[in-house]
Amino acid sequence: MLLDCGEGTQIRIREVGLRGATFDVILISHLHGDHVFGLPGLLSSWTLQGRTKPLTLVGPRGLEAFLCGINAASQGSWSYLVAFRVAEPGVVFENEDVRIAAHPLVHRIEAWGYRVGEVVAPRRVRYEAAVAAGLEHADFRSLQLGRDAVTRGGIPVRNAEVTDPGRPGFQMAYLSDTSYAPALADFAQGVSFLYHESTYLDRHAALAQKTGHSTARQAGQIAQAAGANCLVLGHFSQRYAQLADFATEANEAYSGPVLVGRSGMNPVAERSNQP
Ligand SMILES: [Zn+2]
Ligand SMILES: [Zn+2]
Numbered sequence: 001m002l003l004d005c006g007e008g009t010q011i012r013i014r015e016v017g018l019r020g021a022t023f024d025v026i027l028i029s030h031l032h033g034d035h036v037f038g039l040p041g042l043l044s045s046w047t048l049q050g051r052t053k054p055l056t057l058v059g060p061r062g063l064e065a066f067l068c069g070i071n072a073a074s075q076g077s078w079s080y081l082v083a084f085r086v087a088e089p090g091v092v093f094e095n096e097d098v099r100i101a102a103h104p105l106v107h108r109i110e111a112w113g114y115r116v117g118e119v120v121a122p123r124r125v126r127y128e129a130a131v132a133a134g135l136e137h138a139d140f141r142s143l144q145l146g147r148d149a150v151t152r153g154g155i156p157v158r159n160a161e162v163t164d165p166g167r168p169g170f171q172m173a174y175l176s177d178t179s180y181a182p183a184l185a186d187f188a189q190g191v192s193f194l195y196h197e198s199t200y201l202d203r204h205a206a207l208a209q210k211t212g213h214s215t216a217r218q219a220g221q222i223a224q225a226a227g228a229n230c231l232v233l234g235h236f237s238q239r240y241a242q243l244a245d246f247a248t249e250a251n252e253a254y255s256g257p258v259l260v261g262r263s264g265m266n267p268v269a270e271r272s273n274q275p
Helices: 009-015 039-048 063-074 127-132 137-144 183-187 202-211 216-226 244-251 267-272
Strands: 025-027 055-059 082-086 090-094 098-104 112-118 171-175 193-197 231-234 258-260
Touching: 009 039, 025 090, 025 098, 039 063, 055 063, 055 090, 063 082, 098 183, 112 183, 127 137, 171 183, 183 216, 193 216, 193 267, 202 216, 216 231, 216 244, 231 244, 244 258, 258 267
Parallel strands: 025 055, 055 082, 171 193, 193 231, 231 258
Antiparallel strands: 090 098, 098 112, 112 171
């Protein structure tokens, strides 16, 4: 899964070691260039690499016309099927691993926030018990999803005999770009990670309102009202020299940990390194 695709995204994908990864779905928040201008290049690179797996693209109206217009002008095509899905409130994508919902943002053009959740909180496989029961590593994913199993010798194994309840399902929300909108706190209720844009600091709140963006304090207010476990900030205006100020300001409204987003960051790893 990929959330937005600004210029340089394929370079970042390579830098973080995901070059060979097959993304099943790309979610586009809106059609401003900093969120979508990397997409034509990424999709054509996958064609050069011989991708055949179908891809789902979710985004605002106009996304399909944007990409197909480029293909038409350059007489290009993709080596795989692309299914376009126009974002609307509610569930926009679902497979056996994740369920993704969309919610409108408040920006200068049509824009969407996304919430990604694991469909089933994975159960924890008791390795020794599973192996003793005759199961193999290939069976573990199915066990994590709560299913019963059958050994190669045809002996049924009940899920509860070899698994324990797992950690809570991973939930995250991605909200960019948007003005302060209290309804977004309901949409993001209880997530492990909330990414909320904070283009400005509070002293430029009027500018934020005018341009359809948020301040760090407003991002903190949404995170606090949502009860998010961790807030990740990003989309900073280049006018600010000290990005640490964003975390300080967000923490005036939010009591949880705040991470200042940067290129190549792994928020999950960074969060687990914090006290
Ligand atoms: Zn924008
Ligand atoms: Zn933007």
